[in-house]
Structure formats: C-alpha cells, structure tokens
Amino acid sequence: MNLSKNHRLSICCLGYNHASFLKDTLDSICAIQYENIEVIVVDDGSKDNSVPLLNELAVSFPYPLKIIAQQNTGNIGKNFNNALKEATGEYVTFIALDDVFHSKIILSELSEMNNNPQLAFIASSKALSIDNEGIVNENTPPELSLYRMENPTLENLLELEYSEFGSFYIQGSIIKKEIVDIIGGFDEDMTGDDIVLRTKIFNFMLKNSQWDFKIIKENNVFYRLHDHNIHKNTPRQIKIVTEYLDKFWPNKPNPSILINWACHMINTSSFEKSIETLTLNKRAKSLLNDDRIKHAIKNSLKNDNEKPFFKKFIFSKQKINDAQRQIILFGFIKFIYKKHKKISQKPKVHYLKY
Incomplete structure (x- = not known):
C-alpha cells in the first residue's frame, strides 16, 4: 500500500503487569499489515518483567516503538496523554496491553479513513471478549446497544453516554488526532477516561458540522476478561x-x-x-x-x-482464584473446592481464527 506520511496511525498502548500478553498485542499490530504505523507504549510502573520484555520485543518489531517506563500513577487519562504527546500520526487509536486488535478490521477502518478525509472517527458497535488463552467468549451477546441503531446521530451517541455510560469502546476506534489535540485529550483530573474523551469528541463535532463518523458492526478488538478488569x-x-x-x-x-x-x-x-x-x-x-x-x-x-455472628464465626466463603473457592467453618475448619464450570455447547474458537 503506497501511503503518504500523513496517513500514519499512532497506536497508544497502556500496560500494567501485562507481561503475559505483550507479545499477543504486538503481534496483532503487525498483523494489521499497514506500513505506516508507530507504537507508543506507556508502562505504568509494572512490577512484573513487562519493561525488560518490551525492550526485548522492540529489537525485532518492524515498526517504530517508543517505550515510556514511568512510576505508577493509576491515572489512565494522564497515561494516555503521555502517549499522545509522542504521537505524530494523522490517526490515533488506543489499546490496553492485555487486549488484541482484530487486525483485518483495523486495516479496513484505516482504508475508510484514508478514502474519506471528513471522517472524524470510525468505531465498532460490537465487542468480543477472550480469556487468558485467547479463546473467544461466544456465550455473551457481543453487540452493544449501538448495534441496533441504524444511522445513529451524534445526539444518539451522547444519549447512550448519559443513559448507559457508553456508546462504544475507544480501543480499536480510529480517530483523527487533530480533533483529539483540539479538545485537549483526556481530562487528567477525572477518574474516567474513555467516556470523557468520547463525550468531548461528540460535543466538538456538534459545533463543527463538517465532520462525519462511521459505526461498523464488526468487532475491532478482542477484550481480555480477568479478575482485574475495572468493570468488576x-x-x-x-x-x-x-x-x-x-x-x-x-x-x-x-x-x-x-x-x-x-x-x-x-x-x-x-x-x-x-x-x-x-x-x-x-x-x-x-x-x-x-x-x-x-x-x-x-x-x-x-x-x-x-447475621454478623454467623457470617464472621460460623460460615464464610472466599474466592481464591478463578477456579478455586474456600469455605471456612467456625473460623478454622477450611475446605477448598473447584468451581464447577458449565460445559460449553459450542466448540472453542481462538481469536486468530476470526
């Protein structure tokens, strides 16, 4: 694909103790097969070997890869802003380093953006999740409320932000960086990140009617579900x-x-x-x-x-990990058992087969 410098995609990645998944994420970036990519990774003070592993992977990574290793802030908006300061592309997207791109969909989004200069962003109304092994969860409906809307307006998107606290995910969405710069990126004084950025973009577009947007029905990212997800x-x-x-x-x-x-x-x-x-x-x-x-x-x-006495001294139940639970009787008798897993009727599918 013969592209000008202006069509560069800046991928802003945020990681915290994601060493187990770093290679998967970077491999999904390579699989996009778009020649004009740069990657900025902010590691927010990981306590695992994320930073050494990132430096090792960077040696053979085919795109420019900047690694920002910082002390932990826990401030997602600030961390993404740190990545945005280093981004030089016409387009920007975001991803957490435990998730992976649906690479062929990202490439199709980029093609749409290149062909239509008036597009402010392209986003997906579908979200598929995966487990630690990359197996797709097909038992939960992946469609967001936005999926059922035909030709949604900016007002529709804002209503979803208010009534459901979300219209789509910014991860995998391709956004014009000039708009992100104009609105000041993420608000670092707020705990929320994606919901704030989306709302600021929608409000900006309402005042600047020359911009358009597109919602697709194919998922652009596979989200890793585990015990540390914020939604829990x-x-x-x-x-x-x-x-x-x-x-x-x-x-x-x-x-x-x-x-x-x-x-x-x-x-x-x-x-x-x-x-x-x-x-x-x-x-x-x-x-x-x-x-x-x-x-x-x-x-x-x-x-x-x-029931305070019963709860504290007679019976209590605790979660050890995803697979194990512990029951304590009379404060000292302990039983550990495995959580029963429902047998899936569908064959397991890895995200790479999508």
Whole structure:
C-alpha cells in the first residue's frame, strides 16, 4: 500500500503487569499489515518483567516503538496523554496491553479513513471478549446497544453516554488526532477516561458540522476478561460516572443504570464501603435521596445486624482464584473446592481464527 506520511496511525498502548500478553498485542499490530504505523507504549510502573520484555520485543518489531517506563500513577487519562504527546500520526487509536486488535478490521477502518478525509472517527458497535488463552467468549451477546441503531446521530451517541455510560469502546476506534489535540485529550483530573474523551469528541463535532463518523458492526478488538478488569469494581465505576455526570450532565437526573449499580454495591459490599462511595461527590450524595437506594441501605443494615455472628464465626466463603473457592467453618475448619464450570455447547474458537 503506497501511503503518504500523513496517513500514519499512532497506536497508544497502556500496560500494567501485562507481561503475559505483550507479545499477543504486538503481534496483532503487525498483523494489521499497514506500513505506516508507530507504537507508543506507556508502562505504568509494572512490577512484573513487562519493561525488560518490551525492550526485548522492540529489537525485532518492524515498526517504530517508543517505550515510556514511568512510576505508577493509576491515572489512565494522564497515561494516555503521555502517549499522545509522542504521537505524530494523522490517526490515533488506543489499546490496553492485555487486549488484541482484530487486525483485518483495523486495516479496513484505516482504508475508510484514508478514502474519506471528513471522517472524524470510525468505531465498532460490537465487542468480543477472550480469556487468558485467547479463546473467544461466544456465550455473551457481543453487540452493544449501538448495534441496533441504524444511522445513529451524534445526539444518539451522547444519549447512550448519559443513559448507559457508553456508546462504544475507544480501543480499536480510529480517530483523527487533530480533533483529539483540539479538545485537549483526556481530562487528567477525572477518574474516567474513555467516556470523557468520547463525550468531548461528540460535543466538538456538534459545533463543527463538517465532520462525519462511521459505526461498523464488526468487532475491532478482542477484550481480555480477568479478575482485574475495572468493570468488576463497582465502587470505582460509580466514582467514574458520578464525576462524569457532574461535569457533563449536571442538570439531568440520575439514570436508571446508576441506581442499579448503587443498589448492587450496597447489596454486595460492606455498609462502610457503600457509604464511602455514596459520599464521594455531589452527584454521588444525590443517590441517597432515591427511594430504591434508601430501601437497599435499610435492608443492608438489617442483614448486618441480624447475621454478623454467623457470617464472621460460623460460615464464610472466599474466592481464591478463578477456579478455586474456600469455605471456612467456625473460623478454622477450611475446605477448598473447584468451581464447577458449565460445559460449553459450542466448540472453542481462538481469536486468530476470526
């Protein structure tokens, strides 16, 4: 493919203790088979051998690869901004170093962007997940709500951000870097990252009508699901979205999905942790006025008062890892057992076969 310098794709990668998956991610970049790529990796203070391994892989990597090894910040937006400062491409995309690109779809997205200079971004309405071995999870519907929309508008995308806290994933989305630069990239003072960047892009495009966008129905990334995924941390999710609502939707009521998350947290977390989360900011405090939240808190307090002795001293159940669970009786009798796995009716498929 004969491309000008302006058609470069800058791939901003973020890693933290992802040594086991680095090669898979970099291999998926090579498999795009697009000659004008640069890769910027920010390692956020990994405690494994990620940085030495990255330096080793860089020797034979066919594209320019810049490695930024820094002290841990835990600030995803700041870390991606550090990568963006080094990016020189016309286009930019993002990926975590435990995920992999669906390479042929990324190439088709790039072809679309090159053929239509008015496209601000191309994104996917489908998300497929994989396990640590790269086996695709085909038991969970991969389509996002956006998938069911025909010819969505920017207003539709913004409504999904407000009502469902997400329209699509920025990973694998190809975005014009000049727009990301104009809006100031990620907001480093907010816990959220992708939801903030998308909303800023949509609002910019509403004011600059010359830009267009495209939503495709093929997944552009395979997401690695494991115990450390942020989506499994409900208190952190609530912190992210209450900050987001306060900044971008200050006059709109709390959407139903936030009430559901808060009730789930109250039912599954300690009372102290729930109250700590529900008093983080003005929007979080407003949840305490909701009748469903009040009812959930009342039940939580009742259960805590009625069964503390049983929970602490008679029976408790703990998760050891993905496969093992532990039961403790009377505080000292321990039983370890393997979690039963449902037998899949579908043959296992590796992401490389897609």
